[in-house]
Ligand SMILES: Nc1ncnc2c1ncn2[C@@H]1O[C@H](COP(=O)(O)OP(=O)(O)OP(=O)(O)O)[C@@H](O)[C@H]1O
């Protein structure tokens with residue numbers, strides 16, 4: 001599903017250049033649930049953003065579902081993101097003036113799906129994350145765990161091939177963290193490929209594979225189950 | 226899906242749920258249009274008043290006033306009082322027969338005029354019939370003086386609207402007798418004048434009758450030459466010069482004397498007033514353009530603010546599949562929609578305001594009938610909408626091309 005070879009990424013700031021990812025090699029098969037760990041600043045988010053086409057890389061290669069991903073313009077990137085990827089962020093990133101169901105329906109709007117159908121699909125996913133009764137609520141009326149579950153539902157609504165989650169439990173207490181992780185595991189069991197960036201060992205332990213980054217290099221890559 | 230029903234739904238949704246933002250940008254546009262139209266209307270109103278002042282008197286006239294000489298000449302001492310007589314009038318008329326339509330007499334007096342118990346001081350103008358044309362006097366009832374009245378020295382008076390109002394209390398004045406100190410006039414007509422109240426507190430009487438009352442004097446105070454309306458301004462200046470030379474020669478006034486006889490050409494006034502009107506026009510246009518620019522700057526600021534406020538939202542939209550074009554389109558569609566609706570609202574309100582103001586500001590501020598041509602108003606509205614769109618487009622394009630990670634960065 002994901003194939004990365006010798007990938008390098010530097011951030012250039014004025015005269016200084018920061019080499020963040022130094023020759024990453026990575027293969028992720030369909031249906032895997034992978035945790036990416038590492039200390040702060042090790043390049044976890046950078047790697048996830050490149051996989052998610054939110055950022056470009058410098059050298060190496062990246063294939064997603066056998067499509068070469070390199071230097072995409074914003075229009076193409078937007079289309080691929082919509083087709084291949086679902087995002088879950090630490091800070092939820094729900095649109096604050098849209099209700100739960102409207103947030104979930106939004107990626108479907110950009111896929112050109114008709115309004116009625118969007119409603120049905122969105123409600124289905126809301127049901128799936130256990131928030132059917134909260135459809136008409138604004139994000140500000142939801143708890144952190146609920147917001148994250150809405151965000152997960154939104155990420156799933158466009159039927160992506162890969163779900164990318166950057167510290168999805170970072171802003172949640174341990175109980176709600178567990179709930180969200182259980183939801184992620186359940187979605188993975190239904191066949192979705194999922195990458196989770198985290199610095200919590202318990203969260204990582206729930207995944208089938210843990211990749212550890214250090215200073216932009218993969219230190220360990222272990223299968224847990 | 227560019228202008229689909231769906232994208233409109235999405236926009237209405239955004240507008241509905243961001244009322245303050247919508248209100249702010251809409252209000253700026255509406256206020257911009259409103260101020261522009263009202264100011265522009267006022268400017269036009271000023272010009273209207275101005276035009277009214279100057280259409281009052283006939284413009285193709287040359288006024289001749291006798292005065293005192295300031296230079297000695299051909300044995301005469303200086304400071305000699307010049308006076309015209311009926312004979313002078315006849316001779317000037319004969320001499321300038323071809324260039325001149327009429328030479329009107331105007332001798333001005335101030336008399337106490339009495340009707341029954343009421344009496345008042347009025348200006349009495351002893352005139353010849355041509356004065357009606359020279360002064361654009363409008364007859365309300367009865368008739369004006371005619372040549373027969375002059376020849377027969379009839380003691381007739383045509384009185385101003387306000388004289389009639391003062392003395393007659395709504396009673397029909399025609400046929401009534403009014404009294405000067407030792408003489409009486411029979412009222413034969415009532416007039417009005419667009420030159421204002423002062424011009425309607427006057428009486429016109431035959432100059433010959435007045436001369437008779439003044440112990441058979443044959444003096445003439447002021448002559449008003451009405452020249453051919455087809456004459457150009459330069460031709461009228463030439464006529465003015467010729468008249469001056471003729472009169473100075475006739476009355477033995479030094480050609481170098483600036484006084485003795487004073488000649489003024491209303492054509493000259495017209496030229497001046499035309500210049501003033503065009504200055505006024507420039508000022509009005511300037512104010513209009515100024516408000517419009519202020520409006521455009523206002524909208525641009527609001528648009529930059531709106532887009533900035535939405536940066537994160539736009540980043541989210543992009544992360545879940547919005548293309549840059551769809552983002553730009555969404556912002557544009559929204560801003561054009563808001564500016565069109567509120568621009569139209571501002572336009573209508575301003576037009577209604579001008580209607581309501583109407584002539585209420587005429588007395589104090591010389592703004593009569595403020596108006597704006599609907600084409601001008603529409604043009605200004607379209608300009609604002611267009612610039613609103615451009616003002617929205619630039620930040621929208623910038624926002625649409627920001628990488629989602631940057632837009633989504635917390636902070
Ligand atoms: N847009 C950017 N411009 C410049 N430097 C960046 C940028 N994004 C990240 N960095 C730097 O790259 C390095 C890796 O950042 P990254 O966000 O990938 O780390 P991370 O492993 O996700 O850390 P954390 O656990 O704190 O989220 C850091 O030193 C960071 O300061």
Ligand SMILES: [Mg+2]
Nearest residue numbers: 044045046166
């Ligand atoms: Mg990170």
